[in-house]
Amino acid sequence: xxxxxxxxxxxxxxxxxxxxxxxxxxxxxxxxxxxxxxxxxxxxxxxxxxxxxxxxxxxxxxxxxxxxxxxxxxxxxxxxxxxxxxxxxxxxxxxxxxxxxxxxxxxxxxxxxxxxxxxxxxxxxxxxxxxxxxxxxxxxxxxxxxxxxxxxxxxxxxxxxxxxxxxxxxxxxxxxxxxxxxxxxxxxxxxxxxxxxxxxxxxxxxxxxxxxxxxxxxxxxxxxxxxxxxxxxxxxxxxxxxxxxxxxxxxxxxxxxxxxxxxxxxxxxxxxxxxxxxxxxxxxxxxxxxxxxxxxxxxxxxxxxxxxxxxxxxxxxxxxxxxxxxxxxxxxxxxxxxxxxxxxxxxxxxxxxxxxxxxxxxxxxxxxxxxxxxxxxxxxxxxxxxxxxxxxxxxxxxxxxxxxxxxxxxxxxxxxxxxxxxxxxxxxxxxxxxxxxxxxxxxxxxxxxxxxxxxxxxxxxxxxxxxxxxxxxxxxxxxxxxxxxxxxxxxxxxxxxxxxxxxxxxxxxx
Numbered sequence: 001x002x003x004x005x006x007x008x009x010x011x012x013x014x015x016x017x018x019x020x021x022x023x024x025x026x027x028x029x030x031x032x033x034x035x036x037x038x039x040x041x042x043x044x045x046x047x048x049x050x051x052x053x054x055x056x057x058x059x060x061x062x063x064x065x066x067x068x069x070x071x072x073x074x075x076x077x078x079x080x081x082x083x084x085x086x087x088x089x090x091x092x093x094x095x096x097x098x099x100x101x102x103x104x105x106x107x108x109x110x111x112x113x114x115x116x117x118x119x120x121x122x123x124x125x126x127x128x129x130x131x132x133x134x135x136x137x138x139x140x141x142x143x144x145x146x147x148x149x150x151x152x153x154x155x156x157x158x159x160x161x162x163x164x165x166x167x168x169x170x171x172x173x174x175x176x177x178x179x180x181x182x183x184x185x186x187x188x189x190x191x192x193x194x195x196x197x198x199x200x201x202x203x204x205x206x207x208x209x210x211x212x213x214x215x216x217x218x219x220x221x222x223x224x225x226x227x228x229x230x231x232x233x234x235x236x237x238x239x240x241x242x243x244x245x246x247x248x249x250x251x252x253x254x255x256x257x258x259x260x261x262x263x264x265x266x267x268x269x270x271x272x273x274x275x276x277x278x279x280x281x282x283x284x285x286x287x288x289x290x291x292x293x294x295x296x297x298x299x300x301x302x303x304x305x306x307x308x309x310x311x312x313x314x315x316x317x318x319x320x321x322x323x324x325x326x327x328x329x330x331x332x333x334x335x336x337x338x339x340x341x342x343x344x345x346x347x348x349x350x351x352x353x354x355x356x357x358x359x360x361x362x363x364x365x366x367x368x369x370x371x372x373x374x375x376x377x378x379x380x381x382x383x384x385x386x387x388x389x390x391x392x393x394x395x396x397x398x399x400x401x402x403x404x405x406x407x408x409x410x411x412x413x414x415x416x417x418x419x420x421x422x423x424x425x426x427x428x429x430x431x432x433x434x435x436x437x438x439x440x441x442x443x444x445x446x447x448x449x450x451x452x453x454x455x456x457x458x459x460x461x462x463x464x465x466x467x468x469x470x471x472x473x474x475x476x477x478x479x480x481x482x483x484x485x486x487x488x489x490x491x492x493x494x495x496x497x498x499x500x501x502x503x504x505x506x507x508x509x510x
């Protein structure tokens with residue numbers, strides 16, 4: 001885009017004229033390049049008579065003797081249009097080329113057993129939507145920046161023993177092994193902060209200047225190259241394929257719009273207003289006798305199973321302590337929960353569900369929540385499934401209670417009919433047991449540690465009390481009931497964990 005000599009030249013910066021030998025000195029400011037000045041240099045070079053004179057002047061300005069097509073665009077400076085790309089600077093640069101390389105070197109020196117253990121920890125890391133789990137992660141040397149981003153999110157928790165020095169080699173730890181690159185990393189971080197703050201100040205909508213969204217285009221391009229080309233004159237063939245797909249997409253959209261137009265016209269001609277009102281209020285058979293107590297779109301359950309009796313549920317889960325006295329505990333919960341929500345008990349009498357009464361199990365939960373970052377609505381897709389792609393998966397959630405926000409793991413999602421109402425409930429294993437004195441490791445690394453209650457203390461909650469999903473990873477230490485809340489998944493999770501730190505009275509370092 002700039003037609004410069006690249007990052008390996010004597011003046012590698014595409015924004016300002018700074019010598020390669022002066023990149024370390026961030027205390028100085030250098031003059032910025034502009035398209036107008038570049039165009040003037042090219043015009044001056046063309047007036048030189050010999051090749052040596054032209055090349056000497058071009059090297060001074062880190063340019064090539066090519067006229068940039070963007071110069072023809074009025075009121076445009078290509079150098080000002082460039083922005084900081086944190087995808088390739090952070091995950092594809094600072095992480096993949098420095099921190100990750102040092103971690104790989106250190107783990108390999110510990111021996112094959114430790115390499116295998118770290119690989120297994122990454123592979124067994126709990127699943128989360130759009131979080132990839134590379135196999136044999138210590139052997140990953142060349143991959144996409146987005147994969148490096150996922151590895152960096154899991155690294156501190158999956159390779160905790162390496163970072164905290166629990167494995168040491170003659171007194172040397174991972175921290176000391178990267179000490180030699182500390183100054184270089186500190187310089188990169190200082191430059192990052194300066195460039196990022198400048199870009200953010202000049203171009204507030206910074207999300208438009210990240211190359212991460214373009215990563216999604218890699219897969220279709222690879223498929224076109226492998227399946228639709230003859231590996232010769234590839235550019236022309238890919239452009240032709242892209243044109244075909246755009247035309248097909250346009251035709252499909254026009255057909256859909258025409259079908260929608262005909263449907264609306266048919267509805268308006270064939271039905272009067274009363275019929276339309278009846279259609280909008282009728283939600284199916286028995287709609288006038290059964291209503292739902294979850295009318296909002298905050299949560300929605302899916303993957304519906306066949307109705308089951310309480311007797312069959314307790315027999316099917318008789319090896320799980322959480323389901324002991326399932327029906328009796330549910331009766332006690334409903335007799336307390338409904339009056340607290342100002343909901344009248346059926347016929348004014350206490351609820352006594354019988355063993356042959358039925359409930360409907362669900363194995364999927366979609367939770368809409370408001371982001372703490374930009375106040376927009378986002379969605380978590382949570383599983384409560386004993387056979388999710390042949391593997392049990394029971395996700396964690398943030399739950400709002402009368403005593404504050406707690407964490408819990410989904411055990412059983414179901415709907416239960418009480419009188420004329422349908423209740424959407426969840427059996428949750430709470431993670432709100434006291435954790436005791438906070439370890440020094442947690443203070444230094446800003447970890448939020450939670451302790452699981454005994455399985456027998458599983459509780460019922462309304463699905464409406466679920467705030468959003470959460471990701472927890474088991475502490476590899478001695479206590480199997482201790483878990484860490486992973487706050488590196490996204491910014492929302494980071495802010496939620498920070499709020500819980502503040503509620504617990506922990507000093508917040510970030």
